[in-house]
Amino acid sequence: MPGDLVLVPELLAPADIADCVTYAPGQLPDEVVRGGVGFFVPDYIDSPNPEWMARFPALQVAQLPTVGFDAALTYLPEGVTLCNAAGVHEQSTAELTVGLIIAKWRGVDRAARDMAEGAWKHRRGRSLQDSRVLVVGAGGVGRGIADALAPLGCHIQLVGRSRRDRIAGADELPDLLGAADVVVLAVPLTAETDGMVNSAFLARMADGALLVNVARGPVVVTDDLLAHLPRIEAALDVVDPEPLPADHPLWAAPGVLITPHIGGDTDAFPRLARQLIARQVQRWRSGEPLENVVAP
Amino acid sequence: MPGDLVLVPELLAPADIADCVTYAPGQLPDEVVRGGVGFFVPDYIDSPNPEWMARFPALQVAQLPTVGFDAALTYLPEGVTLCNAAGVHEQSTAELTVGLIIAKWRGVDRAARDMAEGAWKHRRGRSLQDSRVLVVGAGGVGRGIADALAPLGCHIQLVGRSRRDRIAGADELPDLLGAADVVVLAVPLTAETDGMVNSAFLARMADGALLVNVARGPVVVTDDLLAHLPRIEAALDVVDPEPLPADHPLWAAPGVLITPHIGGDTDAFPRLARQLIARQVQRWRSGEPLENVVAP
Numbered sequence: 138m139p140g141d142l143v144l145v146p147e148l149l150a151p152a153d154i155a156d157c158v159t160y161a162p163g164q165l166p167d168e169v170v171r172g173g174v175g176f177f178v179p180d181y182i183d184s185p186n187p188e189w190m191a192r193f194p195a196l197q198v199a200q201l202p203t204v205g206f207d208a209a210l211t212y213l214p215e216g217v218t219l220c221n222a223a224g225v226h227e228q229s230t231a232e233l234t235v236g237l238i239i240a241k242w243r244g245v246d247r248a249a250r251d252m253a254e255g256a257w258k259h260r261r262g263r264s265l266q267d268s269r270v271l272v273v274g275a276g277g278v279g280r281g282i283a284d285a286l287a288p289l290g291c292h293i294q295l296v297g298r299s300r301r302d303r304i305a306g307a308d309e310l311p312d313l314l315g316a317a318d319v320v321v322l323a324v325p326l327t328a329e330t331d332g333m334v335n336s337a338f339l340a341r342m343a344d345g346a347l348l349v350n351v352a353r354g355p356v357v358v359t360d361d362l363l364a365h366l367p368r369i370e371a372a373l374d375v376v377d378p379e380p381l382p383a384d385h386p387l388w389a390a391p392g393v394l395i396t397p398h399i400g401g402d403t404d405a406f407p408r409l410a411r412q413l414i415a416r417q418v419q420r421w422r423s424g425e426p427l428e429n430v431v432a433p
Numbered sequence: 434m435p436g437d438l439v440l441v442p443e444l445l446a447p448a449d450i451a452d453c454v455t456y457a458p459g460q461l462p463d464e465v466v467r468g469g470v471g472f473f474v475p476d477y478i479d480s481p482n483p484e485w486m487a488r489f490p491a492l493q494v495a496q497l498p499t500v501g502f503d504a505a506l507t508y509l510p511e512g513v514t515l516c517n518a519a520g521v522h523e524q525s526t527a528e529l530t531v532g533l534i535i536a537k538w539r540g541v542d543r544a545a546r547d548m549a550e551g552a553w554k555h556r557r558g559r560s561l562q563d564s565r566v567l568v569v570g571a572g573g574v575g576r577g578i579a580d581a582l583a584p585l586g587c588h589i590q591l592v593g594r595s596r597r598d599r600i601a602g603a604d605e606l607p608d609l610l611g612a613a614d615v616v617v618l619a620v621p622l623t624a625e626t627d628g629m630v631n632s633a634f635l636a637r638m639a640d641g642a643l644l645v646n647v648a649r650g651p652v653v654v655t656d657d658l659l660a661h662l663p664r665i666e667a668a669l670d671v672v673d674p675e676p677l678p679a680d681h682p683l684w685a686a687p688g689v690l691i692t693p694h695i696g697g698d699t700d701a702f703p704r705l706a707r708q709l710i711a712r713q714v715q716r717w718r719s720g721e722p723l724e725n726v727v728a729p
Contacts, residue, residue, distance in 0.1 A: 228562050232535055232585060239532025240541050243699070248692040249542035250549070255679035257693045264699035266524050284584050289528060383551035396544040397553045403539070403560035 140175035140195035143418055148407050149178055149202060151415035165189060176421055178202060178414055179209065181402070187212040198427065200417050202410050204230075204278065204401065205353055206431045207326040219432040220417060223277050225409040226401025231281035233400050234321055234351050235289075237372035238265065241347055246394045266290040271313055274323030274352065275304045282321055282351075291319075298329075314341040319349060326353035334358060339365040347372060351400045354379045359387060367392030374400045436471035436491035439714055444703050445474055445498060447711035461485060472717055474498060474710055475505065477698070483508040494723065496713050498706050500574065500697065501649055502727050503622040515728040516713060519573050521705040522697025527577035529696050530617055530647050531585075533668035534561065537643055542690045562586040567609055570619030570648065571600045578617055578647075587615075594625075610637040615645060622649035630654060635661040643668060647696045650675045655683060663688030670696045 144166065145151075147159040158170055162184035165171070174193040178200045180186050187209040190199055200220045201209055204227075213219050240246050243262035251258050268291045272279045275297030283293045294313060300306035305313060307329075314320065320342060324330045334348070334357040342348065347370045350357055354377035362371060363386060370392035379398060381387060388395065413428070420427050440462065441447075443455045454466055458480035461467070470489040474496045476482050483505040486495055496516045497505055500523075509515050536542050539558035547554050564587045568575045571593030579589045590609060596602035601609060603625075610616065616638060620626045630644070630653040638644065643666045646653055650673035658667060659682060666688035675694060677683060684691065709724070716723050 228586060229558070229560050232561055233539055233558075235585075236532055236535025236539055236541055239528055240536050240545075243529055243532055243692070243695055245532055245536050245541065245690075245692060246545035248695075249536075249545040249690060251693075252684050252689075252691055253546070255677070255681065255684040257676035257679075259676075259693045259695060259698070261702075262525070262529075262695055262699045264525050264701035265528055266699075266701045288580050288584055289531075290524060380553035380555075381551070383553075385551065388548050388551040393548075394541075394545060395548055396539070396541060397547075397555045399539055399544075399555060399558055402555070403558045403562075405560035405562045406557075 139173055140197060142170065142173035143176040143178075144170070144174045144193075145178040145414060146180045146202070148181075149410045149414060151411045151418070154415060154418050157418075165192065176200065176418055181406075190214055190217060198417070198421055200414060202406075205326060207353065210432060213432055218427060218430055220427055220429040221431045222401075222410060222413060223429045225406060225413055227277045227281035229403040229405055230278050230323075230351050230400040231285040232403075233374060233396070234282045234323075234349055235285050237349055237351075237374065237394065237396070238270075238286075238319055238321075238347065241370060241372045241394050268292070268318040269316055270294070270319040270321065271296060271317040272321045272323055273310065274321075274325075276323070276325070278351070279321075279323040282323055311338075311341055314338065315343055317343065317346055319347045321349045322352040322356050324352050324356060326355055330356050332356070332358050334362070336361040336364065339369065342369050344368055345370070349373075350375055363387065363390055366390045372396075374398055435469055436493060438466065438469035439472040439474075440466070440470045440489070441474045441710060442476045442498070444477075445706045445710060447707045447714070450711060450714055453714075461488065472496065472714055477702075486510055486513060494713070494717055496710060498702075501622060503649065506728060509728055514723060514726055516723055516725040517727045518697075518706060518709060519725045521702060521709055523573045523577035525699040525701055526574050526619075526647050526696040527581040528699075529670060529692070530578045530619075530645055531581050533645055533647075533670065533690065533692070534566075534582075534615055534617075534643065537666060537668045537690050563588070564614040565612055566590070566615040566617065567592060567613040568617045568619055569606065570617075570621075572619070572621070574647070575617075575619040578619055607634075607637060610634065611639055613639065613642055615643045617645045618648040618652050620648050620652060622651060626652050628652070628654050630658070632657040632660065635665065638665050640664055641666070645669075646671055659683065659686055662686045668692075670694055 141156050143157045150159045176198045181202050190212050196217050198218045202222050206221045270291045270293045273296045275295045295304045297304040349372045351374045354375040359377050372394045374396045437452050439453045446455045472494045477498050486508050492513050494514045498518050502517045566587045566589045569592045571591040591600045593600040645668045647670045650671040655673050668690045670692045
């Protein structure tokens with residue numbers, strides 16, 4: 138029956154789902170299959186294909202394998218429910234955040250480069266103990282980062298959209314920036330956060346502070362960041378533009394560590410994504426409410 | 434009076450201690466001062482000087498700025514009390530351990546090298562979630578590592594000299610090695626641990642497992658490790674020999690990340706070391722028992 142099929146990337150196909158069709162990266166199925174797709178899982182970061190949604194006339198649900206959904210919103214057909222992968226990437230992103238801060242402050246990145254020359258260069262590092270970390274974004278990723286950092290003895294302040302409990306509100310952010318040793322960006326990309334980290338934001342950061350972006354590249358205005366390096370330092374898992382062209386000045390900017398958007402992508406990802414997809418297909422088929430609905 | 438003076442490296446001199454003489458790295462004081470030294474703090478890793486102990490005829494206490502005390506034992510004069518810096522480095526070493534595991538499993542080291550070529554190379558990483566970590570050494574450093582790793586969702590097994598509570602004994606180690614995704618070395622260098630990680634030890638480690646050495650270089654037999662790379666991977670903050678000569682094959686061995694013995698050396702170190710030294714001098718002068726006595 139049109140709309141009964143589930144279309145999933147090969148890597149993310151759960152084991153026990155009826156009427157499930159898998160696809161290899163970039164391989165759009167034939168017209169018969171396309172007409173039957175009711176539940177679609179777009180591919181992961183390497184082969185983004187949210188525009189396929191418009192090719193499935195019977196589509197009801199698009200289940201993203203990512204937490205971020207800004208790119209998919211643009212292509213979302215009328216009447217299709219969009220779900221993200223909250224719960225699947227938080228731990229991996231939190232791990233990477235901890236790893237990036239420690240790598241930067243202990244010089245693991247410089248040591249990796251020194252290895253090529255056989256250079257043993259002892260340098261004193263900076264400890265997270267007693268440091269002040271501001272985590273901008275109080276969703277699952279932000280809270281996961283705070284949990285992972287807590288046992289390292291730093292003082293953590295979460296910043297959400299509005300004040301609640303021990304979470305500061307976005308209106309308090311300008312006053313909090315100056316006192317932070319580390320500012321971690323863990324916000325979704327929205328109209329409010331697009332370009333949020335501009336010259337005014339960066340100018341408030343203390344000398345020697347570290348900016349960590351594990352959110353989305355466009356949250357930071359790249360040219361503004363370049364102007365503040367190396368007065369502040371930066372560890373960036375996401376950048377704008379992405380992928381960063383080989384001749385972009387950010388690659389060689391002083392005080393920067395760049396990883397190629399690997400925040401949520403670990404061996405834990407396919408396992409947790411398969412579990413989520415299986416749960417969602419079951420809910421969809423039995424008419425229960427879906428998890429993680431982000432639009433409409 | 435002979436034996437009243439405290440001799441401390443400039444960097445580690447507490448603010449409020451009477452009869453305290455400081456020295457710059459490598460600058461042995463004149464004969465008059467040497468005759469008066471009763472409490473001596475050797476220098477840190479860059480300028481080791483435990484052999485100075487023999488030059489202070491009135492010496493009563495040598496307070497090391499390190500946790501490891503193997504090098505100092507060789508030079509310890511009869512009747513002198515040797516104390517280590519337990520409590521000063523644990524957190525910094527635990528942080529580095531977490532950072533090294535994440536750097537290795539997420540490819541932060543490769544990303545740092547890719548930056549030089551402007552190369553954006555996305556690769557799937559490995560998550561600590563549900564991984565099995567064996568921490569060999571159940572002293573302050575080992576326990577600090579376990580505490581720092583706990584919130585990352587891995588299964589941690591501490592191994593001590595003898596079985597107690599939930600700590601496994603050294604006799605169980607051979608059977609535990611094969612099931613570990615990560616083996617962290619956090620033991621002191623002693624007659625038992627010198628060369629402990631040899632071919633027999635490494636052969637028991639699973640394919641693709643990661644060996645992390647934040648203990649002392651000679652705990653691992655370097656040539657044996659070279660023979661097992663890259664079947665297993667390694668993140669080494671300490672190596673044998675140290676510093677590693679520029680032409681040593683370990684620098685270019687596949688699957689290795691090397692940092693130059695920075696485990697305990699962060700900005701937290703001088704602060705915590707000064708606090709420890711101030712406490713110890715006060716105890717010594719008031720005849721109270723010293724902390725951290727490791728010999729005789």
